[in-house]
Every structure is written in C-alpha cells, then in structure tokens.
C-alpha cells in the first residue's frame with residue numbers, strides 16, 4: 001500500500017502553561033507559568049515564517065483560533 005505524501009506547511013506550537021484553579025472564583029486559573037503559543041510557516045519563500053510567541057490565556061486562545069487563516073493573508077511562501 002502506498003500512501004500519498006503529506007506536505008507539512010506549518011506548525012502551531014501551544015504550551016498550555018502551568019497553574020491551579022482559584023477556589024474562590026469559578027473557572028479562574030492562577031498561572032505559575034503563562035500559556036504561550038507560536039506558529040512556524042514552512043512554505044518556501046515565506047518572508048515572515050515565525051508568528052508570535054504570544055502569552056496569556058486570552059491572547060493564546062485568540063492566536064490559536066485565527067493564526068492558520070490569518071497567516072495566509074500575508075504569507076509570501078508557495079501555496080501549492
């Protein structure tokens with residue numbers, strides 16, 4: 001059986017950080033190490049291959065939600 005090769009065009013790296021729940025406030029995390037995220041583009045010719053890192057739970061969520069489509073808006077690398 002032959003498998004078609006998978007071309008990896010980018011990598012999203014997410015560090016969920018380290019923390020504990022705040023018992024006095026529902027769903028609040030007290031972080032001892034903030035969550036972080038960054039994106040690396042592997043497309044040939046990309047002039048902006050590293051995005052981020054960003055840190056903090058809200059910024060990481062926003063970054064993860066949008067970076068793959070957001071990067072393509074200004075990616076100068078090969079898209080095929």
Ligand SMILES: [Zn+2]
Nearest residue numbers: 041046075077
């Ligand atoms: Zn790119």
